[in-house]
Amino acid sequence: MFSSGVKRELTWIVTTLWALLFFCWLTDWWIEGFVFYLLFYIARQLWSMRKFEKWMEGGTQAAFPPASGLWSELTYLVSRKQRALEKHADLQFYKSEQFKAASMLIPDAIVSLDQQNHIEWFNATSEKILELRRQDVGRKIEGLIRQPQFIEYLKAQSYQKSLTIHSLQGVQRTFRIKIIPYFDNHKLLIVRDITDLYNMAQIRRDFIANASHELRTPLTVLKGYLEAMIDTPGPHQDMWLPALQNMENQSERMQAILEDLLTLSKMESETITAKEVMVDVPGILKKLHTEAEQLSQGQHDFEFAVDDTLLIKGHPEPLKSVFMNLVSNAVRYTPAGGKISVRWYHDAKGAHFAVTDTGIGIAREHIPRLTERFYRVDTARSRATGGTGLGLAIVKHILERYNAKLHVDSLIGKGSTFRCDFPLQRVQVSEAANE
Ligand code: ADP
Numbered sequence: 001m002f003s004s005g006v007k008r009e010l011t012w013i014v015t016t017l018w019a020l021l022f023f024c025w026l027t028d029w030w031i032e033g034f035v036f037y038l039l040f041y042i043a044r045q046l047w048s049m050r051k052f053e054k055w056m057e058g059g060t061q062a063a064f065p066p067a068s069g070l071w072s073e074l075t076y077l078v079s080r081k082q083r084a085l086e087k088h089a090d091l092q093f094y095k096s097e098q099f100k101a102a103s104m105l106i107p108d109a110i111v112s113l114d115q116q117n118h119i120e121w122f123n124a125t126s127e128k129i130l131e132l133r134r135q136d137v138g139r140k141i142e143g144l145i146r147q148p149q150f151i152e153y154l155k156a157q158s159y160q161k162s163l164t165i166h167s168l169q170g171v172q173r174t175f176r177i178k179i180i181p182y183f184d185n186h187k188l189l190i191v192r193d194i195t196d197l198y199n200m201a202q203i204r205r206d207f208i209a210n211a212s213h214e215l216r217t218p219l220t221v222l223k224g225y226l227e228a229m230i231d232t233p234g235p236h237q238d239m240w241l242p243a244l245q246n247m248e249n250q251s252e253r254m255q256a257i258l259e260d261l262l263t264l265s266k267m268e269s270e271t272i273t274a275k276e277v278m279v280d281v282p283g284i285l286k287k288l289h290t291e292a293e294q295l296s297q298g299q300h301d302f303e304f305a306v307d308d309t310l311l312i313k314g315h316p317e318p319l320k321s322v323f324m325n326l327v328s329n330a331v332r333y334t335p336a337g338g339k340i341s342v343r344w345y346h347d348a349k350g351a352h353f354a355v356t357d358t359g360i361g362i363a364r365e366h367i368p369r370l371t372e373r374f375y376r377v378d379t380a381r382s383r384a385t386g387g388t389g390l391g392l393a394i395v396k397h398i399l400e401r402y403n404a405k406l407h408v409d410s411l412i413g414k415g416s417t418f419r420c421d422f423p424l425q426r427v428q429v430s431e432a433a434n435e
Contacts, residue, residue, distance in 0.1 A: 005073020
């Protein structure tokens with residue numbers, strides 16, 4: 001029921017009371033005896049209290065006070081609690097030191113920023129890559145990294161994507177910069193030197209672009225001769241004609257693949273710096289409608305619902321390629337008699353280009369892989385309809401350039417919808433409808 005301190009105190013009181021009673025019985029000084037006992041008890045408590053207070057003021061280093069009874073128990077409990085707290089603080093300190101030591105070894109520069117972009121702490125690599133010094137803690141990062149692309153990225157406050165730059169603090173290397181917001185608007189700035197990785201990818205891109213380019217001319221020559229041979233009547237015409245026509249078809253396929261590979265590598269290379277303009281999408285879709293009808297050769301029913309006032313910022317050719325790829329896929333993967341509807345509209349989220357067909361549809365497990373190069377659900381069908389397996393990879397690359405996203409909805413045997421979502425920042429709704 002009672003703690004050991006209280007028990008000890010009670011034992012002391014009972015024992016001393018017995019002694020007092022015996023003393024009073026002997027001397028007959030009952031009142032004086034009890035008054036003296038009370039005064040003595042109060043004085044003893046005050047003395048212990050003062051000792052305890054002194055000990056508390058002195059911290060853990062102070063000697064254990066020579067208290068007894070309840071006060072000794074209290075002293076013991078407080079010191080035990082204090083030791084536990086100290087142990088916990090030591091552990092926390094050890095952990096934070098361990099984290100700091102580990103962060104120092106990370107080969108990426110890591111900088112923690114507060115709400116106003118003041119530097120809170122940084123790791124050792126930041127001293128090398130970002131040239132930060134101890135005295136920079138508390139300073140604004142914009143004042144230390146003045147690279148305009150970085151400032152723009154920092155201020156845009158849209159950190160889903162990382163930023164790749166080719167020089168930083170006067171060093172001509174390739175860096176990937178990523179900002180990760182955390183805890184109450186704080187930010188973690190991570191800078192990684194990706195020069196080797198970037199160069200390797202560049203070599204691969206250059207190889208594909210050069211190989212495609214080099215193969216283009218010989219293929220054109222071959223195709224030219226094949227056409228001439230088909231058109232020239234000769235003694236063995238009947239025997240060779242099917243073979244020559246097959247060769248011509250195959251060379252056309254190769255040409256289409258080379259053209260798509262070149263388009264892809266052009267999209268990937270970051271050297272395209274042509275100025276963005278307001279693209280007349282309704283105008284493009286008007287022409288596309290005619291081309292789609294030609295491609296379909298009257299086998300499909302088309303419906304075009306186009307917002308004539310809706311324009312987006314970008315480049316006309318790549319955007320046309322996106323729209324054409326999606327519409328031609330709808331034609332190629334929708335059996336005769338099917339319906340294809342194309343919509344160009346906008347809402348609170350941005351502008352949308354959607355192509356819906358009543359075609360063969362795509363099984364759910366294939367959808368995430370459709371934009372991979374040469375990924376086809378049915379290779380034979382893709383080839384038979386003149387597909388290269390690169391169309392959607394091109395679409396994805398172009399859309400990425402414009403921060404747009406491709407969304408695919410499909411049900412096998414029912415049809416598919418391919419929708420491109422363009423961000424609101426790119427949208428312009430003109431007052432007058434386009435002619
Ligand atoms: P391909 O040249 O083979 O059409 P794409 O990259 O354009 O290459 O498309 C990749 C694959 O996605 C196609 O092979 C096809 O299987 C599937 N696909 C694309 N569009 C459609 C569609 N509208 N309906 C059904 N399947 C489609």
